Every structure is written in structure tokens, then in C-alpha cells.
Amino acid sequence: MIVPLMLPLMRSLNVSMLQFGMIFCFNMYLGLITPPVGTAMLLGKQIAGTTVSETIRECMPMFIAGVVLLILITYVPAFTTWIPGLG
Numbered sequence: 293m294i295v296p297l298m299l300p301l302m303r304s305l306n307v308s309m310l311q312f313g314m315i316f317c318f319n320m321y322l323g324l325i326t327p328p329v330g331t332a333m334l335l336g337k338q339i340a341g342t343t344v345s346e347t348i349r350e351c352m353p354m355f356i357a358g359v360v361l362l363i364l365i366t367y368v369p370a371f372t373t374w375i376p377g378l379g
Contacts, residue, residue: 298316307369315365330351
């Protein structure tokens with residue numbers, strides 16, 4: 293629901309649609325593993341039969357890597373667009 297609202301803003305800021313898609317997808321990924329709404333994390337907790345605190349501790353390295361990658365995707369456009377630029 294938010295993409296149609298953000299798309300004109302991204303176009304006015306001259307952000308590549310590929311880069312915007314990557315930023316959006318990584319934000320969604322981080323939202324799915326971040327409590328309290330982190331449905332992917334809660335589903336993993338339920339399947340593994342562990343506690344929330346154990347699951348959060350195990351998710352933390354992936355969360356930190358995701359945040360670093362999100363920063364790279366957001367502030368270094370060449371990080372996202374160099375592979376499609378080869379073709």
C-alpha cells in the first residue's frame with residue numbers, strides 16, 4: 293500500500309526504481325524479523341519450539357548484517373545498480 297505513495301517521491305528525487313525496490317524489500321525483511329510484529333521471527337520461534345529471547349539472540353547477526361546492507365543499498369546506489377548495468 294505504501295509503494296504507490298512513495299513512488300512519485302522517489303521519482304522526484306531521481307532515485308532508480310531498481311534501487312527503490314531493493315530499499316523497500318530490505319526494509320520489509322528487517323520488519324519481518326524485528327519484534328514485536330516480526331512475523332517471520334515469531335513463526336521461526338514457533339517451529340523451533342524455543343523462547344522469544346533465544347530466537348531474538350539468534351536473529352541478531354542477520355539483523356545487523358541486514359542493517360549494514362540496507363545502509364549500503366540506500367547510500368551507495370552503485371552497490372545496487374552495477375550488475376544490471378553490465379547487460
